[in-house]
Amino acid sequence: MTGHELIQKAYDAILHNDFESAIEWFEQAIAMEPGNAAFHYRLSITYARSNKLVKALEHASQAIELDPDEEHYRYHLQHLKAKEIVRQAEAYLEKAGDQAWLAISLLKQAIALDSLSSEAFLLLGVAYAEVQEYSQAIAAIRELLKLDPQHEAGIRLLEECRAKWKEYMQS
Secondary structure (H helix, E strand, O other), X not given: OOHHHHHHHHHHHHHOOOHHHHHHHHHHHHHHOOOOHHHXXXXXXXXXXXXXXXXXXXXXXXXXXXXXOOHHXXXXXXXXXXXXXXXXXXXXXXXXXXXXXXXXXXXXXXXXXXXXXXXXXXXXXXXXXXXXXXXXXXXXXXHHHHHOOOOHHHHHHHHHHHHHHHHHHHO
């Protein structure tokens, strides 16, 4: 079987929502053609969809090493790095104490890498609200709502922050 035939098997598995089998087929294709950047890129996407971010990052990086001029690979890697940073920021927000400022710093980095990350804008709004920087929270949530005007959690958070900001300004 050729690498491309193995890739076709992976796509068939994806069509049947069998991502684990798809990963196995992609890995076999890579074993057959380790220098094929497109195979690494496709496997990275499948790992990301399966919430296996470490492996997704590994193969996205490999794709760029093999074909540094391919923009799609670079954007994909940036998206994955942003996702990883958002997860780190989320962990800081879940901790008690003064971790919100660390989360804010990380979320700004994530947005710089992926300016379409709704999750990063939402968490940035949450983090700013936590440190009572309501105008900054509102700005972050507005950016989220530009990306997704129907984002329910964003709409609720915007209303809450506006109310808290109004209270703050009256006191």
